[in-house]
Amino acid sequence: MYVLESADKAYTSRRGTVHALRSVSLEIPKGSCVTITGPSGSGKTTLLLTLGGLIRPTSGRVLFHSVDLGGLSDARLAQYRNQKIGFVLQTFNLVPYLSALENVMVPMMFMHRSKNGLAGRARDLLGRLGLGDRADHLPRELSVGQQQRVAIARALGNDPEVILADEPTGNLDPRLATEVLDTLRELNEKDGRTVIMVTHSPEAARIGNRKLHLVEGTCQDGALPGTVAV
Amino acid sequence: MRLRTILWKELLLRKSRMISGLLAITLGIAVIVGIQSVSDVSKRAVAIKLDNLGSNILVLPQAASVDDYYSADIDAPTFPEDYVERLATSMLPSVDNLSPKLTRRVKVGGVPIILTGILPASELASKPIWQSAGLAGDELALACGTSPEIKEGPSYVDEKLQRKAIDTLAPTEILVGSVAAERLRLSDGGTVLIEGRQFQVARVLPTTGTIDDSRVYAHLHVVQELLGTGPQVSAIEIMGCCAAISDGLLGKLRNILPDTRIVTIGQIVSTQIETNRLMAKVSVILLVLIAMIGSISIANYMWANVEERRREIGTFLTLGATRGSIYRLFFAKAVILGLLGGICGYVLGTASAMVLGPQLARLSVEPVPIYLLWSLGIAVAIALLGSWYPTYRATRLDPASILQEV
Incomplete structure (x- = not known):
């Protein structure tokens, strides 16, 4: 599904050039559950956001179903993120003045399809994640665990093929973290979705059937330096 | 849910800031409507006096x-x-x-x-x-x-x-x-x-x-x-x-x-013409000043709003919002502010003219309905003008950078 060919990402400023990714090449088949670990600043999030079409590689290619994401227009990339990707973020990024239900509906709304039935689907997703009775609550009225589950429900809004999770358990206590990891595992195993998760936690990393380790922008966990076949 | 749900909920969430942003437009429009209303009555009064003077x-x-x-x-x-x-x-x-x-x-x-x-x-x-x-x-x-x-x-x-x-x-x-x-x-x-x-x-x-x-x-x-x-x-x-x-x-x-x-009858005519021209010039100068002040005020408010909502905008862009969606979101907000400012400004300006006209100029001022349309048009234009650059900046935000901000 994903193929990275010598993907390189460099940030240039007056203080010099920083290489967040150094010629990363890897393949991620559909249905994988991949965890990405590494020290801070190693390029984990950059890699995740590159897969999510939010960062264009400086050089090399990122292919999704053989389509070069780097060659897509901004509008097509937005469409790709909206329809193919579900993002789960460490800080949840819920819109504070929208209810749980409305937050789940945000990506559906951007899909420009008929607005009918969106609320029903959002309610079903919240119910699946055990938040059926919290649909009308604002984020501040929910616990952090509930907020993260709302974020997961939102990620599922457009029934994406891929879940990209950036430290989804980083702000959660161990019990809530386990709940969230179980949910992600279920999305991978039961739904067949590809889950790619960045984490600092060795516990969280265990849910992956493949583990990538990044150091200074280079994947060290492959057969060849900088190359990982998953 | 539609974009307008987001729009209204956000406006209501930050009411006090919205009101302060609205104030400049409202006062500006009120000044224009007030002056125009008094000026119109004044012109008519002079015209009637001229008429009574005869040929x-x-x-x-x-x-x-x-x-x-x-x-x-x-x-x-x-x-x-x-x-x-x-x-x-x-x-x-x-x-x-x-x-x-x-x-x-x-x-x-x-x-x-x-x-x-x-x-x-x-x-x-x-x-x-x-x-x-x-x-x-x-x-x-x-x-x-x-x-x-x-x-x-x-x-x-x-x-x-x-x-x-x-x-x-x-x-x-x-x-x-x-x-x-x-x-x-x-x-x-x-x-x-x-x-x-x-x-x-x-x-x-x-x-x-x-x-x-x-x-x-x-x-x-x-x-x-x-x-x-x-x-x-x-x-x-x-x-x-x-x-x-x-x-x-x-x-x-x-x-x-x-x-x-x-x-x-030169003196009368030229005085009237000069008075009319002076009033027209004053109105235009005021309009330009108010448009500038109103635009700057709205720009300031929208700029602050964009900064305040960086994470939210970044999230929207991450979730698949296009730049067009962000433009619609902020321009729709500007239109609402303009409409509210136009209506409030018209009401305030007309009321002021009706109260102050008889006291200051001994003129009885009546509401001029067409000024409501002008007020709405000018206020919306000012709000859109002031919102343009902040909105443009909002659409240029890099969601990847925002997501990585602590």
Whole structure:
């Protein structure tokens, strides 16, 4: 599904050039559950956001179903993120003045399809994640665990093929973290979705059937330096 | 859920900031509406005063001066009465009430007066102050012969001037200015002998404080006959619209009557024109200033709003919002602010004008509905102008950077 060919990402400023990714090449088949670990600043999030079409590689290619994401227009990339990707973020990024239900509906709304039935689907997703009775609550009225589950429900809004999770358990206590990891595992195993998760936690990393380790922008966990076949 | 749900909920979440952002537009629009409302009433009031003063354009023979006209010099030149017809048939817009006059000084019982021949209806119509003073309805009809009974009697009907409704003053009737009436000891219904002919006083006119108070008015054609001038007149008074005068009405009149002198009652007209121009300039300057202040204020508010919502915008972009969606979100907000500001500004400005107008300028101000549309248009334009750059910056936010911000 994903193929990275010598993907390189460099940030240039007056203080010099920083290489967040150094010629990363890897393949991620559909249905994988991949965890990405590494020290801070190693390029984990950059890699995740590159897969999510939010960062264009400086050089090399990122292919999704053989389509070069780097060659897509901004509008097509937005469409790709909206329809193919579900993002789960460490800080949840819920819109504070929208209810749980409305937050789940945000990506559906951007899909420009008929607005009918969106609320029903959002309610079903919240119910699946055990938040059926919290649909009308604002984020501040929910616990952090509930907020993260709302974020997961939102990620599922457009029934994406891929879940990209950036430290989804980083702000959660161990019990809530386990709940969230179980949910992600279920999305991978039961739904067949590809889950790619960045984490600092060795516990969280265990849910992956493949583990990538990044150091200074280079994947060290492959057969060849900088190359990982998953 | 639609974009408007996000829009309204966000507006309501940050009400106080929205109100402060709205305030500049509201006050700006209120100032414009207030000034325009008072200015409009003021213009109308001046126009009515001008109207009451009577004609503001004089057509004189080429060789005559304005002094000749007012002094009614016996040798003052004249021109053919046909010139009235030329003007009347020219269909010039903004020309009302042509009043041809033949004026001469005569003595009545040893008392010098100014005898003025008029075509009565037009003369009276160009002097509304007389009408308002009592020469209206039946009395006016009596004076001008508008009633059927009078029309059946001996009267002049000027066939050539059909476009201008010209009623008649009976050949034996006169109107007498207040000063002349005092000198001649005349009152309504009295009789007097002028140049050997007996006249009855149809009405003593109220005091105007002008040369007209010393005049005795009879029908133009009667005066022409009495003085033996033939179909000649000393002047044609015209009531022309001030704006039309400034737009070249005098030149057009000169083209129609090239061998005449055409003068305006300059001070009055030019003062009014200058006042109107000054008010227009002040309004434009204020409009520009307010547009700038309003735009800067809205830009400031929207800029702060974009900064405050960086994470939210980043999230929207991450979840698949296009730049178009972000433009719609912020421009729709600007339109709402503009509409609210326009309505509030109109209400506040109109209310202020209605309250302050009578106190400060002794003018009664009424709401002008069309200003609501202008207020909405200007306020929305200001809000969109002020929002453009912050919104552009919002669409250029890099969601990847925002997501990585701690």
